[in-house]
Every structure is written in C-alpha cells, then in structure tokens.
Amino acid sequence: MKSGQVATEMAARYFRLFVNRLAYTVQSHRPGDRGKHYYYRPRDGRRLSQEAVRAHLNGQITIGIYALNPKTQRSKWVAIDADYDNALDDLLKLQWELRRDGVEAALEKSRRGAHLWILCEKPLLARDCRIYIYNLALRLKVPVKGGAGLADGIEVFPRQDELRPEEFGNAIRGPLGIHRGAHKRYWFYGADYKIEAQLNYLERLKRITEPEMQHFIAGLDMPQEFRPRPKIELPPFDPNRREFRILDFVPAKRRRSGNYWTRCPSCAAQGKDKAGDNLAISVADPRKYKCWAGCTREMIRSALGKPISVRSAS
C-alpha cells in the first residue's frame, strides 16, 4: 500500500455504511455541456466492488450511490441535498430538529451547498423515511424542490417510495469523494478532515432504529403536496399575458431561496398564519405558488375572491 492511500479495511467500512445495492454511477472526468460533470452507470454493467470504493476514497474516481434497493425497498440512509441560497440554514434547522428526536445527522459540504446524512441502524423502508423527512420539512417550512413547482428546495434521497426491479431511482455523490469538477473533497463537519477520522465519526453517530422510525411516523402520511400527481404543463411564462397573477393580490414580503414568502390568504381567512410566511411564490414563475400549511390552490383563489373557474385550470 502506497503511503497516504486508503486501506481496503476502510473501503469495507464505507461499504457497510453506504452501499445499498451494487449498481452505481461514476462521475465523468471530463465536463459535459454547461461544464457539468455528469454521472453515468458503468457501460459494462459492472458492480460496485470494494476496490472501486477504495479508488473513490483515494480520489481516483468518484462514485454515485443509489439510495434504494428494489429487492427490499429499503435504504441504509437518508440524504438531504440542498444547494440553493440559505441551503445551509435549512439543513441546520433540520439537523437541529432531528437531534430533538434523538437522531444525529451528519452534515457534509457539497459544491454549492451541503448534504445532510441520516444513517439507519438496519435498512429502513424508503417510504417510511420519506414520510418522516417530508413531514419534518413541512413543519419547519423548509422548501422542498418540486413541491408546488418550487424551483429551489431540498431534495430527499431516496427520491422514490418504491422501485420496480429494473429501476434504479436516483444516485447521489458518495460521501468523501472528490468532485471531478471542483477537484475538491467535501468533508463532514463533525470530524477531522482525514478519511479514518471521518469513518470513525460516522460509525459513532446515533442511527435510527426501526421502532424509532415507527414511533416518528405514527399517524403520519405523505403530505398531500408531495404525493405524485399528473404533471400539468404550463405554457411558457409571459408577463404580458392577461391571466390570474397572485402577486396582484398579495404583497411579496420576503424573498428567500427563489421564492417570495407572504401571508397565505386562505390561512388568514381562517385566522392562521400569524407569522405571515405560509405562502411561497416562485420568483421565476409567479404562477407557481404554494401554501406550506396545506391550503389548496382552490382555497387560496376563493379566499381572494377569484375562484378558479371550472373550465380553466389556471
């Protein structure tokens, strides 16, 4: 073993912590369009080996790991990816709230933001993990990407509740790998910036057990707004077109992470939203808005005296 090289034993420990299935992706060494370094599944269908993990830890390759094993629909971890303005604030909020549940989540830097990793004692059902995190995000008003068409927000891995046998779901950069574009290794904040210290730290974290997860999600379901639904294609946004614009009716109070935040008219009509920040309106496309307390578009439009007509979907 060359000096400074990661031992096979450490690759084995990493494998135990993070590898859910043997399919994986590798980040391209050369950038593709827009300068991005994309991840690809090895063309020969090669399976993830401890040697590949070792090469990842040594910085020779960078692997992406899958969250969900379709044989079990379970994962050893939940990763929350956030890369917008204020992303770190939101992840720290989640980390703090998880801690109140007795869960120690590890924060790892990323190129534009950070990843928050939560480890499970034994692999847990992806569906349960997702119900837990989405409800937590909703409670803390942490924006979720794609929820109500919000462009900015956290992304939760596993991204699916279940996969069919031939599906892969989504991979995320394996922790401690060197980003091919940034030529940088992103460390966990919680330990010395050495591979062994980082592994020791990760192994010492308090992991979620199955009974704990059952307790956390008792009585909870996936919040309505995060359930899969048919995609409605909006025509390109044209600011000159005459159509309903929520910003004609509510003031754009605060601007944060790609959205305006203001009082939800439907909540207000019910004497709620005293803080005046339940409604998120996409800055890029103000036709997209969402109440974090769960009011539907129909409720918001009627509260404004502009009910959605039966025939138009806008």
Ligand SMILES: [Zn+2]
């Ligand atoms: Zn509301």
